Amino acid sequence: MSSPVLSLRGVSKSFGAVRALAHVDLDVRTHEVVAVVGDNGSGKSTLAGVLSGALVPDAGQVELDGRPVTLASPGLARALGIAAVFQDGALCENLDVVENLFLGQEVTAGPLLDEVAMEKEAWSLLNKLAARVPSVRVPVGALTGGQRQAVAIARTLLGDPRVVVLDEPTAALGITQTAEVLNLVERLRDDGHAVVLISSSIVDVQAVADSIVVLRLGRTNGVFDADQVSYEDLIAAMTGATPVGRRTRPARREENVT
Amino acid sequence: MTGSTHPRTGAPGPVGGLSGLRSLLTQRMRSGQLGTLPIVGALIVIWLVFQLLNPHFLSSDNLVNLTLQSAATGVIALGIVLVLLVGQIDLSVGSVSGLAAAVVAIGSVQLGWPTLLAVVVALGVGAVVGVLYGALTTRLGLPSFVLTLAGLLVFAGLQLRVLGPTGSVNLPFRSTLVRLSQQGFLAPAASSAIVAAVVLGYAAMLMVERARRRRAELPVASPVDLGVRIGALALVLGSSVAYLNTNRGVGVTFALFVSLVAVVDLLLRRTRWGRAVRAVGGNVESARRAGIPVRRTFVSVFVACSTLAALGGVLSVGRLAAANQATGGGDANLTAIAAAVIGGTSLFGGRGSAWSALLGVLVIQSISSGLTLLNLDTAVRYVITGLVLALAIAIDTLMRRAREV
Numbered sequence: 190m191s192s193p194v195l196s197l198r199g200v201s202k203s204f205g206a207v208r209a210l211a212h213v214d215l216d217v218r219t220h221e222v223v224a225v226v227g228d229n230g231s232g233k234s235t236l237a238g239v240l241s242g243a244l245v246p247d248a249g250q251v252e253l254d255g256r257p258v259t260l261a262s263p264g265l266a267r268a269l270g271i272a273a274v275f276q277d278g279a280l281c282e283n284l285d286v287v288e289n290l291f292l293g294q295e296v297t298a299g300p301l302l303d304e305v306a307m308e309k310e311a312w313s314l315l316n317k318l319a320a321r322v323p324s325v326r327v328p329v330g331a332l333t334g335g336q337r338q339a340v341a342i343a344r345t346l347l348g349d350p351r352v353v354v355l356d357e358p359t360a361a362l363g364i365t366q367t368a369e370v371l372n373l374v375e376r377l378r379d380d381g382h383a384v385v386l387i388s389s390s391i392v393d394v395q396a397v398a399d400s401i402v403v404l405r406l407g408r409t410n411g412v413f414d415a416d417q418v419s420y421e422d423l424i425a426a427m428t429g430a431t432p433v434g435r436r437t438r439p440a441r442r443e444e445n446v447t
Numbered sequence: 448m449t450g451s452t453h454p455r456t457g458a459p460g461p462v463g464g465l466s467g468l469r470s471l472l473t474q475r476m477r478s479g480q481l482g483t484l485p486i487v488g489a490l491i492v493i494w495l496v497f498q499l500l501n502p503h504f505l506s507s508d509n510l511v512n513l514t515l516q517s518a519a520t521g522v523i524a525l526g527i528v529l530v531l532l533v534g535q536i537d538l539s540v541g542s543v544s545g546l547a548a549a550v551v552a553i554g555s556v557q558l559g560w561p562t563l564l565a566v567v568v569a570l571g572v573g574a575v576v577g578v579l580y581g582a583l584t585t586r587l588g589l590p591s592f593v594l595t596l597a598g599l600l601v602f603a604g605l606q607l608r609v610l611g612p613t614g615s616v617n618l619p620f621r622s623t624l625v626r627l628s629q630q631g632f633l634a635p636a637a638s639s640a641i642v643a644a645v646v647l648g649y650a651a652m653l654m655v656e657r658a659r660r661r662r663a664e665l666p667v668a669s670p671v672d673l674g675v676r677i678g679a680l681a682l683v684l685g686s687s688v689a690y691l692n693t694n695r696g697v698g699v700t701f702a703l704f705v706s707l708v709a710v711v712d713l714l715l716r717r718t719r720w721g722r723a724v725r726a727v728g729g730n731v732e733s734a735r736r737a738g739i740p741v742r743r744t745f746v747s748v749f750v751a752c753s754t755l756a757a758l759g760g761v762l763s764v765g766r767l768a769a770a771n772q773a774t775g776g777g778d779a780n781l782t783a784i785a786a787a788v789i790g791g792t793s794l795f796g797g798r799g800s801a802w803s804a805l806l807g808v809l810v811i812q813s814i815s816s817g818l819t820l821l822n823l824d825t826a827v828r829y830v831i832t833g834l835v836l837a838l839a840i841a842i843d844t845l846m847r848r849a850r851e852v
């Protein structure tokens with residue numbers, strides 16, 4: 190196995206009395222999707238924040254290529270090749286697709302924006318993801334949830350980051366749109382990115398992840414190989430219950446009971 | 448999605464013809480961004496109705512007056528468009544314009560300053576007010592609604608203090624400011640040349656853009672589409688200017704107002720600052736995460752708004768050859784804000800255009816001028832303008848709801 194690009198070593202983070210993360214370890218490699226699953230409030234978004242520079246841990250270390258780094262801001266993390274899509278969206282609904290993709294990183298020609306260059310690059314980013322949008326000149330507010338998520342993911346690819354962190358990209362999406370987003374995730378991996386996929390849907394995670402990290406009450410409660418682990422084992426690790434039910438039950442049929 | 452797909456970029460090809468136009472319209476309606484279309488329609492209806500009621504309404508003489516009356520309020524409304532775009536409001540533009548008017552009048556008449564100096568000082572006062580608003584909203588998080596309401600009182604008070612005990616200062620008619628505002632008209636040759644230059648410049652810009660898009664293998668507008676756009680601009684601009692030129696012509700202050708609108712439009716659509724303004728108005732948190740300097744954007748917008756309000760005050764001093772306690776008072780404040788909203792800029796932030804200042808103020812002044820011609824008094828004018836504003840807000844809210852479904 191290749192050495193990890195990005196690692197967390199014993200990371201802890203508290204909000205007042207709430208211990209959102211406690212001694213968490215995580216390794217992220219290129220060409221690999223690491224899934225992070227856990228119940229509501231288990232610390233998944235906090236973990237995404239630490240990975241992407243939005244939050245600075247109270248204790249422990251973030252290592253990039255084995256060297257400790259301080260990710261003081263999302264901008265700095267981006268500059269170091271780590272991009273993120275946050276759970277509560279990061280798009281401006283009134284701006285069109287091109288405007289959103291390049292927000293804060295606009296291409297200019299002299300004092301004016303170079304719309305032609307940006308529009309061209311926008312298409313090539315979206316094509317790389319095989320993402321379908323009706324037009325890059327409609328406000329993203331007029332797009333479907335899946336298309337918006339595709340735009341948000343395409344946005345992370347500007348500047349070709351090594352690590353892409355996605356916090357619940359399939360939440361609130363229908364079956365087809367979820368499948369589309371999961372395809373995007375696989376494409377990111379195939380293009381050589383290291384992907385952290387945060388999700389509360391075990392089914393989604395088993396479909397695309399290479400390894401699965403379970404968070405429970407801010408602690409790592411098991412790291413599994415996605416091909417080996419069963420649905421019940423994951424549920425057990427997430428909830429702390431001992432595995433119950435028939436082992437033979439096909440996991441994929443258990444969709445979206447949550 | 449229908450329409451051909453571009454072979455190389457995968458971009459959908461251009462849709463042309465009437466069906467293309469109709470699908471564009473329905474798509475825009477659904478996504479809740481009709482732009483300036485409804486308001487242009489409303490303006491035409493208003494003009495036709497008043498013309499039927501009084502044949503003098505569309506006379507060149509009355510339209511020249513209309514443009515002269517529109518400049519000061521329009522400039523103030525332009526500032527309001529900017530604050531509305533970032534999702535804020537400035538309720539004090541009237542008293543800031545009144546204060547600037549007082550400063551110009553006192554400076555040039557009683558203190559004997561050169562006109563230019565007096566104007567610069569007045570604009571400077573506006574800019575300082577904007578910096579204050581910007582700092583207090585971004586650093587302390589004060590809501591601009593209440594902050595500028597407080598400012599309204601403070602600056603109205605300062606205006607009274609600056610004007611002194613007489614409460615009114617008249618400017619001599621030979622003053623540059625008065626002459627420019629009342630009798631300053633572009634020579635017919637000059638205004639025609641400007642129209643030609645603008646149309647040619649616009650055409651050149653579209654051609655260059657089209658060539659660049661073609662080279663980048665992006666879908667390009669059809670030549671017909673291009674021709675229609677250039678022709679429409681030439682027709683609207685050319686015929687308005689030609690018609691005004693049959694009377695006194697295009698007023699300098701109105702020309703200044705329209706150029707400011709065009710410049711702000713360019714800034715909003717084609718610069719990083721403009722993009723930041725619209726992003727902040729759309730979603731502050733997203734803008735911040737995208738690395739937009741949110742605070743600086745807010746401050747710059749408040750400064751622009753107050754400075755434009757001050758300029759509006761200066762223009763009204765020129766037009767009325769006086770500054771008094773009523774300048775910027777009464778309905779001046781609300782008219783400017785109403786103009787921006789009637790012109791189609793959303794109260795909910797992030798959506799609108801600089802042109803809504805021009806369209807909105809034309810609607811309001813047309814109603815006012817039409818009712819005056821019919822010998823109807825201020826009472827009727829207030830009621831009708833209020834109803835139009837209510838209608839505009841209703842449309843804005845419905846559009847927003849349409850977007851959210």
Ligand SMILES: Nc1ncnc2c1ncn2[C@@H]1O[C@H](COP(=O)(O)OP(=O)(O)OP(=O)(O)O)[C@@H](O)[C@H]1O
Pocket residue numbers: 204205207208209227228229230231232233234235236276389
């Ligand atoms: N900014 C904050 N201030 C205070 N408490 C916070 C903050 N962010 C998170 N928390 C708390 O930390 C814990 C972990 O939150 P986190 O958002 O990481 O959970 P999550 O696993 O992403 O949950 P969900 O599935 O609902 O998204 C929760 O108890 C939450 O209330």
Ligand SMILES: [Mg+2]
Pocket residue numbers: 233234235276356
């Ligand atoms: Mg979360």
